[in-house]
Amino acid sequence: MPSNPALKAVAVFEASKGLVALAAASGLLLLVHRDLHELALRLVEHTHLNPAAHYPGIFIEAATHLQNARLALLAAGAALYATVRFVEAYGLYRGAAWAEVLAAVGGAIYVPFEVAEVIHRQDGIGVAVLAINLAIVGVAVRALLRRRGAGSQNAA
Incomplete structure (x- = not known):
C-alpha cells in the first residue's frame, strides 16, 4: 500500500499520547512510598489555595486515602495504555x-x-x-x- 501522510500523522499523534501516558505512569510510580497527605497539603499551599476550602479539602482527603497498591495499579494501567498506543502508532506508520x-x-x-x-x-x-x-x-x-x-x- 502506498505511503499515506494522514495515517503517518495519526501515528505520530498516537505515539505522543503513548508518551504522555508513559510519563503519567512514571510520575505515579514516583509517588509510591511517599506521604501523599503531606505532598497534597504542600501542593495546595504552594498554589496559594486555602486547605480548609471545599475543593482543596477534597483533593487532600483523596490523596490521604490513596494507597501504594492503588498507585501501582494506576501506573500499570497507564503503562498498558501507552503500550497499546505505541503498537497502534507503529502499525499505522507501517500501513x-x-x-x-x-x-x-x-x-x-x-x-x-x-x-x-x-x-x-x-x-x-x-x-x-x-x-x-x-x-x-x-x-x-x-x-x-x-x-x-x-x-x-x-x-x-
Whole structure:
C-alpha cells in the first residue's frame, strides 16, 4: 500500500499520547512510598489555595486515602495504555490494516462520550477533541476503504 501522510500523522499523534501516558505512569510510580497527605497539603499551599476550602479539602482527603497498591495499579494501567498506543502508532506508520481497524474502533468508542460532553458543556476544548477524534476515525476508515477497494481490484 502506498505511503499515506494522514495515517503517518495519526501515528505520530498516537505515539505522543503513548508518551504522555508513559510519563503519567512514571510520575505515579514516583509517588509510591511517599506521604501523599503531606505532598497534597504542600501542593495546595504552594498554589496559594486555602486547605480548609471545599475543593482543596477534597483533593487532600483523596490523596490521604490513596494507597501504594492503588498507585501501582494506576501506573500499570497507564503503562498498558501507552503500550497499546505505541503498537497502534507503529502499525499505522507501517500501513498495517490491523492498526487502521484499531484506530477506527478505538477512536469511535469515545465519540458518544465526546458528543455528550459537547452537548453538556459546549466549550471549545470539547469541540476540538471531538473534531480531532472524528478526523482520526475518518482517516482510519478511509484507509480501510481504500485498502478494500485495492483488494477487490487486485482480485479481478
